[in-house]
Amino acid sequence: MDFVFILQTMKTLLAAVPMTLALFFLSIFFGGLLALLIVWMRVAKNPILSNFAKGYIFVFRGSPLLIQMFLVFYGLGQFGFIRYSFLWPFLREPFVCAVLSLALCTAGYTAEIFRSGLRAVPVKEIEAARSIGMSGFLLVRRIIGPIAFRHALPAYSTEIVMMVKSTALASLVTVWEVTGVAQRLISQTYRTMEVFLCAAAIYLILNFVILQAMALLEHRLSQHRRAAPRLS
Amino acid sequence: MVHEHSIEPATATVNRLSVRNIRKKFGSLEVLRGISLEAHDGDVISILGSSGSGKSTFLRCINLLEIADDGEIWVDGEHINMIKKHGRNVPASSKQVDHIRAELGMVFQSFNLWSHMTILQNVIEGPVHVLKRPRAECIAEAEALLEKVGIAEKRHAYPAHLSGGQQQRAAIARSLAMKPKVMLFDEPTSALDPELVGEVLRVMRSLAEEGMTMLVVTHEMNFARDVSNRVVFMREGQIDCTGAPAEMFSGESSPAFRQFIGNFRG
Amino acid sequence: MVHEHSIEPATATVNRLSVRNIRKKFGSLEVLRGISLEAHDGDVISILGSSGSGKSTFLRCINLLEIADDGEIWVDGEHINMIKKHGRNVPASSKQVDHIRAELGMVFQSFNLWSHMTILQNVIEGPVHVLKRPRAECIAEAEALLEKVGIAEKRHAYPAHLSGGQQQRAAIARSLAMKPKVMLFDEPTSALDPELVGEVLRVMRSLAEEGMTMLVVTHEMNFARDVSNRVVFMREGQIDCTGAPAEMFSGESSPAFRQFIGNFRG
Amino acid sequence: MWIVEVLGFGQKGWGGLLVAGALMTLCVTIVALLIGAILGTLVAWAKLSGGGVARTLGNAYTTVFRGVPELLIIYLVYFGGSGAVSAIGRSLGYEGFLGLPSFAAGALAVGIISGAYQAEVYRGAYLAIPKGELEAAEAIGMHRSLLFRRIIAPQVIRFAIPGIGNVWQLSLKDSALVSVTGLADLMRTSQVAAGSTRQYLLFFIAGGCLYLILTSLSDRLFNRAERRANRSMPSSFGQA
Amino acid sequence: KDWKTVTITLEGAYAPWNVTNPDGTLGGFEPELAKYLCDQMKVECKLVASDWDGMIPALNAGKFDVIMDALSITEERKQVIDFSIPYANTHAGFATQKDSPLANAAGTGAVLKLTPGQTGIAEVEAMKTAFKGKTIGIQAATVYAKFIYDNFGSIATVREYKTGAERDLDLESGRIDLAFDDAVYFGTTFEKANGALVFTGPEFGGTIFGIGEGLGLRKADTDLKAMFDKAITAALADGTVKTLSMKWFKTDVSP
């Protein structure tokens, strides 16, 4: 083992961690918002909305992110009407495109996860809320939302961890995050294993921290499911 | 004692609740076939009937969890407006629906407490978020209510940690916290063991004594006979007969009702 | 009528079931504090007691779903051997456990039918796979049993498609198919509505008439009084009093029992 | 019309290669799913019933193989695995190179990852079995192997089908990464065609569509399996 | 070891060096040269396609014997693998859009021979002023990357791409202003772009980017290296390389 080399590699890779984290947080945030919209459309009574949402989920869950990202970044730029539209100043930026395609993709998955959470909300608890005069957004905010979110949390944690790993693809569109930097180091040094093991350690630690945080959140939100405290 | 197949005129006076000629179909199944009923201040009306006779559906139509295909409903003198849409009845204003529901307390057979909230949170949820009253005031009232139904010490527990009888009483407290004009109970004791039945009935009895207007779907003949001031017997989506409990149980009722209470050795 | 705090000697004669001085703790909570009981051929013993008094735990200890910390059990004269492991009681032979359990039928409060099998498959599962009897024979017997409990026409339905009363009767048939020496019932009717209660009690009554030995945890005072030949009242993990139903219900019992049945106006 | 020609099955068309790539992707994913099923069962069992050591190992397995980027695992298996095989060969006196074939390495790598996800699916499915049904089985005297075979396994399979559908979807896309082992799967074929013709967008869109076709076919299969498995449930039970 | 069969790997997606045909066979400059070399050495050659990312580790793991994938001979790579003598040495240059103001920079059409470490070149200084504030796209971790960073890193934005192909798409869409890469590689790109892209400024040759492209071999296989070196020398001497080069690149890339 060449410790000097590993130390040097770690230093280089750690410098790219902020980029990975930025990609991750932004895409989770915007993907989550988009997912709410999609899931709202998916459960809507209007067949146009729900079919659009179904199609969206199908396309973004069914094809590799690599292809999606390629088409968003290199594909959109091929169309003159996009290149000359007001969007181009944004879409021109690789970082924006990377976040955009990550968010589009995770929204598809997250919408499905949220929907299964919605299905788990007991109809009877919704009726109880209606019967005291709750409806619309109040009902969603106070009753449906919290219960559905709690139910969706385990699956959502998995999705979040996958997103951390998915940011690795951003180097395809010239956003150099941890995996991209690792690959660049490899093509400079040809020491595949050492570099990749360092990268793996970084991802493992990131994911471990995130999973612990999610577990903590889950614990806090599941007081009502745990055994009652012993009255002794 | 009246055999009640005719339509009562709905006089919008001191009637807390007035229902006229309610009909409801599920697909081709006619579950309610013209039900009319009036409840005055302080009335405690027991609704009896065999399984599938439409008792739950009737209560659910009153607080608009189901929309009746036909008929009129007044709550505390206010008429619930309906319009036809695609040939189906729908409430004219969802604002009115919410407001009417807030005036009607409903206690479900299966409690339906919100599992992610403590008992106290369950009770203050409606007053704080629907009626938009100050939180501190609501908490004080909620604690008094929980005291009254006898589960004050459980206020910070979650529903899953309570016994059935305690959950049922919490559900009653939750309804009462909305200060409803009328309480609707759907088989409030059928899932409870005999001891818990006693607890819940005690609470309902005290409500009756305070003059709360109540409609109670129940299988508890003792309650129907001793607590309510009127008994309604439903059969195949219609009111088969109705009257004061003393008359009904003493035999001055329809043959179907006599057969129904056959097993009951009051 | 005996106030039963003393230990009965277990005479391994015609006793179907004999339990001596069973004790069980959950953590620091002492749930069973020395229970002894004997059931002879054809005995129908009702076990009453308020919630949390340890009735379910007692039944579960008998068929070894829980392992008692102390005490002896004989089933049909056969002693269940226990050894100490890390200071805890464990059955000496898991073969014996399986064999004993096959002789004890258990009907759970919540039915616990296997949801991935039809009713018929539920009933023949034990005879075919545990007793390893020929399939055709088992099917014939199962159909007869289902006929007897009155749900023969539902034999190819899945449990989820049956009403509560039908599921409960299927669960009874499943137990009976094992031809147990003793049947243990844990609140067989508490989740049912009054009409279904009637159906299930009718089946149990006919079993009693055929001479099946039964232990029944129940809240149905009518059943305890009219069907069983012995009543056991449990209180705080002990047998508070026991006796023939006629004596017990006529008032010759402990003060606690009189208070317990206070609401019951049989 | 050149698009039809380029994507068609004629002499100048890439259709044949792309379809072959899609079939290769399908094969890798199926084999990976089977490998994952075996590993997943073992790991789920370790996490559920094993002692302290087995449980720790099981947790480590699911944490590591879900937390580390897939590409790295494929590298490790491809190069590490070949190294191991060569070393064994050498110790047996065989000189020269003895590698894991690309297909085996790729399927094994994706299978190991899939195993981590499947373990969680099986564990969840086991926990979803109503405890009472297990007690009912014990109460009639079923011993452990019978209990597993007759009650646990059929129900775990039933509860696991939707989750396995998701894992299949994941593996389908993880298999896109095995191209580093030189396997001509759909992703690599698209890239090769794109690089050789310089028609990048065209071939990426074509590849994406083929992935969507694979997805919709497998979705249909899983939906049918789910309906079949749920025939014992009321029709409203959690069906899409 | 007695070499009867040799396995050669290439990417099969790097036109015109090596491409895959729609029927799955490999074609291009390198496969044809490989055939000639193997005939010279009287060994049987097997061509296999594999992914660029795993190529060098896979060579060392023994999956194949030779890499023939436009592999530039560099000092870093020499640390892990061995090279044959070069069989090609290409120029590099800037590309831009035809109607870009940057087109036709000073020296367009000329070839500049440079040596490693050479500084203060007049033409480069002129380009520095012309390219100020622009975005230059390069393929990450190539010899060209270092050249661009050294000379233009301070005055222009440098954006690194994983592959040249992606960079070319961005050059077309206008996300970047300039691209710097192998001139023969650009040749094919320009053909596909239907004249929308052109060279600007001089082409750079000489040894500044190394001595050219060679075969990659395991360090242990010195005998194989000797065999290939001999065959390449022959191919250069009898004009085979030149002929193939004119066929595929429309220019002579002989070192």
Ligand SMILES: Nc1ncnc2c1ncn2[C@@H]1O[C@H](COP(=O)(O)OP(=O)(O)OP(=O)(O)O)[C@@H](O)[C@H]1O
């Ligand atoms: N949403 C629904 N769709 C179709 N049929 C329904 C629906 N709700 C109720 N029914 C049917 O309407 C009839 C009356 O049901 P309801 O629940 O009102 O009876 P009930 O008198 O409350 O009986 P129980 O005492 O068993 O609660 C039943 O036959 C039932 O199957």
Ligand SMILES: Nc1ncnc2c1ncn2[C@@H]1O[C@H](COP(=O)(O)OP(=O)(O)OP(=O)(O)O)[C@@H](O)[C@H]1O
């Ligand atoms: N697995 C367990 N772990 C800890 N405590 C338990 C467990 N099972 C039962 N208990 C406790 O043991 C006591 C007796 O429980 P048991 O279920 O035997 O009561 P029961 O008489 O059947 O009551 P009920 O009529 O409500 O069914 C209760 O206080 C219960 O909380």
Ligand SMILES: [Mg+2]
């Ligand atoms: Mg009802």
Ligand SMILES: [Mg+2]
């Ligand atoms: Mg119990």
